[in-house]
Amino acid sequence: MNNNKIGFVESISLTLIVIISHILLNLPNEILGSTASSGPLNVIYITVLAVIIFLVFNKLFSSFQGKDILDVAEFVGGSILKKVVSIIYTLYFIFTCGILLLNFANTLKTIYLQDMPTSLICLVFILIALIANQFGFKNVSRTNAIILPFIVVAILIIFFALSVRFVPERFFPVLGYGVNNTFILGATNIFAFGQIILLFLLRSHHKEPKDTKKIGLTSIILSGLILFISVTSLILIFPFATGGEGILSIYMITRSIQFGTFFQRVDAFFILIWVLTFFSYLSVIFAFTLKITNKNLKTQNSNIPAFLIGLGVFIVTLIPQNIAQIRFAENVIYKYVCLIIVFGMSFAILLLGYLKKNKKGMVTIRS
Amino acid sequence: MKAKKILVFMLIVVLILITLFGMNSVTSMDNLAYVVAVGFDIKDTGKLELSFQIALPSGSEGGSSGSSSSQSSSSIVTSVECNSFESGVNLVNSYLSKELNLSHCKAVVFSEEIASQGIGEYLYTLINHVEIRPTCNVIISKCNAKYFLNNSSPMLEQLSSKYYEIASTSERVTGYTYNITLLDFFSDFADSFTECFATLGSVNDGGISSSGSNNNSSNSSSNGSNSDQSSSSLSSEGTDDSYVASETPIDSQKNIENLGLAVFKGDKLVGELNGVECIAHLILTNELENAVISVPSPFESTNYIDLYLTNSKCKSKVYLTNGTPYIKPSIDLSARIISMSDDYKDLTEENIELIEEYAKYYVERFIYDYLYKTAKVFKSDITAFGKYAVSNFATIDEWNKYNWLDNYQNSFFNVDINVDIVSRYLLIDT
Numbered sequence: 121m122n123n124n125k126i127g128f129v130e131s132i133s134l135t136l137i138v139i140i141s142h143i144l145l146n147l148p149n150e151i152l153g154s155t156a157s158s159g160p161l162n163v164i165y166i167t168v169l170a171v172i173i174f175l176v177f178n179k180l181f182s183s184f185q186g187k188d189i190l191d192v193a194e195f196v197g198g199s200i201l202k203k204v205v206s207i208i209y210t211l212y213f214i215f216t217c218g219i220l221l222l223n224f225a226n227t228l229k230t231i232y233l234q235d236m237p238t239s240l241i242c243l244v245f246i247l248i249a250l251i252a253n254q255f256g257f258k259n260v261s262r263t264n265a266i267i268l269p270f271i272v273v274a275i276l277i278i279f280f281a282l283s284v285r286f287v288p289e290r291f292f293p294v295l296g297y298g299v300n301n302t303f304i305l306g307a308t309n310i311f312a313f314g315q316i317i318l319l320f321l322l323r324s325h326h327k328e329p330k331d332t333k334k335i336g337l338t339s340i341i342l343s344g345l346i347l348f349i350s351v352t353s354l355i356l357i358f359p360f361a362t363g364g365e366g367i368l369s370i371y372m373i374t375r376s377i378q379f380g381t382f383f384q385r386v387d388a389f390f391i392l393i394w395v396l397t398f399f400s401y402l403s404v405i406f407a408f409t410l411k412i413t414n415k416n417l418k419t420q421n422s423n424i425p426a427f428l429i430g431l432g433v434f435i436v437t438l439i440p441q442n443i444a445q446i447r448f449a450e451n452v453i454y455k456y457v458c459l460i461i462v463f464g465m466s467f468a469i470l471l472l473g474y475l476k477k478n479k480k481g482m483v484t485i486r487s
Numbered sequence: 488m489k490a491k492k493i494l495v496f497m498l499i500v501v502l503i504l505i506t507l508f509g510m511n512s513v514t515s516m517d518n519l520a521y522v523v524a525v526g527f528d529i530k531d532t533g534k535l536e537l538s539f540q541i542a543l544p545s546g547s548e549g550g551s552s553g554s555s556s557s558q559s560s561s562s563i564v565t566s567v568e569c570n571s572f573e574s575g576v577n578l579v580n581s582y583l584s585k586e587l588n589l590s591h592c593k594a595v596v597f598s599e600e601i602a603s604q605g606i607g608e609y610l611y612t613l614i615n616h617v618e619i620r621p622t623c624n625v626i627i628s629k630c631n632a633k634y635f636l637n638n639s640s641p642m643l644e645q646l647s648s649k650y651y652e653i654a655s656t657s658e659r660v661t662g663y664t665y666n667i668t669l670l671d672f673f674s675d676f677a678d679s680f681t682e683c684f685a686t687l688g689s690v691n692d693g694g695i696s697s698s699g700s701n702n703n704s705s706n707s708s709s710n711g712s713n714s715d716q717s718s719s720s721l722s723s724e725g726t727d728d729s730y731v732a733s734e735t736p737i738d739s740q741k742n743i744e745n746l747g748l749a750v751f752k753g754d755k756l757v758g759e760l761n762g763v764e765c766i767a768h769l770i771l772t773n774e775l776e777n778a779v780i781s782v783p784s785p786f787e788s789t790n791y792i793d794l795y796l797t798n799s800k801c802k803s804k805v806y807l808t809n810g811t812p813y814i815k816p817s818i819d820l821s822a823r824i825i826s827m828s829d830d831y832k833d834l835t836e837e838n839i840e841l842i843e844e845y846a847k848y849y850v851e852r853f854i855y856d857y858l859y860k861t862a863k864v865f866k867s868d869i870t871a872f873g874k875y876a877v878s879n880f881a882t883i884d885e886w887n888k889y890n891w892l893d894n895y896q897n898s899f900f901n902v903d904i905n906v907d908i909v910s911r912y913l914l915i916d917t
Binding site: 156231244247293295 | 491494495498499501502505617620621622668670674677678679680874875877878880881882883884885886
């Protein structure tokens with residue numbers, strides 16, 4: 121069992137890769153589309169909200185040292201609830217993974233692989249994730265931890281290489297579409313921290329259980345920082361980013377980067393980094409889904425579940441018929457499914473678990 | 488364990504096989520024709536005329552030119568009448584039996600005529616085109632775009648693409664124009680607190696017949712300067728920085744010339760700025776690197792003193808009084824005297840102060856000219872004063888309701904300038 125224990129850096133890397141993958145595609149545009157110039161303010165706000173929510177969740181988890189959310193579900197409703205929750209989480213991961221993969225495959229198709237069917241591009245990524253998962257959860261998380269610094273550096277280069285184009289006045293009007301859109305409706309943008317779910321599933325894998333709180337807070341704050349940098353840079357560079365027009369804004373930034381007349385067309389290098397990011401992202405999500413399925417089925421042979429997960433993701437990539445449906449799935453369905461499952465359902469399970477545990481404790485003390 | 492190894496091996500084999508699926512669609516360089524510049528014209532029939540300047544492969548001696556083709560030393564220009572950009576590309580592909588590749592396109596040239604009718608639809612097409620890079624230059628040609636491309640024969644460069652790249656950097660030395668990339672242009676077009684502008688270009692026939700002073704007629708009529716010094720001796724008319732593209736009295740072979748700026752309101756061309764107005768624009772937008780201006784000498788009315796402007800800094804404030812914009816730019820300029828007559832010995836402290844005063848009034852005058860021309864004549868805020876005004880609004884709804892771009896024409900200005908003469912190079916230091 122110790123083979124699956126991972127350290128501080130690996131844990132944080134696992135959560136960061138998810139938000140980075142979303143950032144590279146459409147997350148900053150999605151936030152700016154609903155908040156406009158108050159996007160940076162909104163990101164600070166939802167980061168604070170995410171920290172508060174994590175602290176609440178962590179408090180609820182305090183009675184379940186070394187247990188993950190599936191164990192809590194089992195404690196609350198027995199093996200039936202555990203199976204139901206496992207299936208919901210599995211479907212959630214397969215859905216988000218499939219939609220994001222399809223979006224990325226379409227991006228690649230638009231930029232470089234015009235003549236290659238999208239389904240084939242998706243299949244390549246799925247196969248790589250399947251191969252990676254043959255080497256186990258720990259190796260996937262270690263590889264991810266090695267790749268992540270390169271990705272972060274590439275993102276920072278992307279955003280700061282064009283800092284000369286920043287127009288600070290684009291922060292104004294500071295309230296964007298208004299207080300309501302920034303702070304009330306804008307609170308739903310907390311879906312950007314959907315990767316918080318991984319923290320609930322990782323709890324039983326931490327080498328040092330006491331680090332759980334530190335890992336959670338660090339990963340949320342780092343995620344918030346990366347999101348803030350990306351949203352801020354976009355808004356300061358592109359006036360049309362606030363209209364949600366720039367579907368591939370970050371790619372457009374990379375196309376504008378040139379270091380003098382000697383280093384031009386560096387976008388190919390960034391595409392390579394993105395491809396690595398998505399390999400890593402898919403491998404991580406596959407690993408988590410596999411972990412949930414194995415726990416649910418109580419099986420050690422992960423080959424068949426892995427292939428089924430791959431098949432599931434592939435089927436999801438085949439469902440949307442056009443880019444409008446992909447955008448709808450990513451911006452609307454994913455957003456609300458994430459809010460319901462990650463923040464709603466998980467909270468309900470933890471709260472019930474906490475209350476049941478405390479009630480049991482009281483009964484034990486009284487008796 | 489062995490079964491796992493076999494599984495991994497099989498997955499890798501399948502992966503390699505899948506990646507080979509795309510091999511049949513690989514395009515080699517032999518199938519491509521590299522476009523260096525694209526020109527947009529409008530025909531009398533209202534149809535679009537696209538011109539492509541295509542680089543010739545090394546070793547080629549010009550290739551066969553069709554009825555609508557002409558050639559220069561390292562490129563040919565092929566034009567086609569079409570309904571849209573993409574259909575034009577297809578027609579040329581069919582004519583050339585090669586695929587046009589726009590990934591090395593360095594310039595997009597619009598004729599003045601098509602720009603006056605609006606270029607919004609072409610802009611969206613170009614910015615969405617994966618091959619066209621957002622760093623390529625946007626040029627508004629005073630002449631036909633096809634004629635412009637036909638005459639863009641590099642004199643001091645081997646490659647046409649390099650020529651476009653290098654030609655646009657002259658702004659750093661002269662300040663007479665400004666290099667606008669497609670991304671800059673589109674950003675300004677999409678922005679709510681600025682209007683777009685582009686490099687103004689034309690073909691200079693190399694003769695000295697063209698007059699350079701006829702372009703200032705609109706300046707004087709639109710001048711709302713409150714400067715005290717309004718004598719004709721301080722006017723920029725007739726000086727070397729008052730030309731626009733094609734009017735420079737240069738005696739050389741016919742070639743393209745980029746000088747001045749084309750001003751847009753929305754996606755429509757509304758006017759042009761000459762060299763000195765472009766310097767004013769660069770000063771106000773903090774983009775001026777270096778420029779030389781000729782200031783009438785305070786010592787001798789027929790002479791000019793050349794000043795080398797550097798370290799230009801401008802801070803602007805916008806106040807809204809009863810809904811009317813009151814714009815207050817504060818400019819600090821450092822200048823060096825780089826040419827003078829033999830009266831340098833008289834360069835006493837008083838005389839330097841006098842030159843500073845003259846320089847200040849001269850710069851102030853052409854900045855006022857520029858400001859009132861953009862506000863009252865063109866009604867176009869290409870200086871992006873809107874970005875200073877936007878902080879007066881709390882939400883985007885309020886900002887949109889105010890409609891800065893339409894209100895800019897009501898602006899009035901108060902320019903505060905300080906010119907500091909630093910040094911006179913070799914002969915004397917101040």
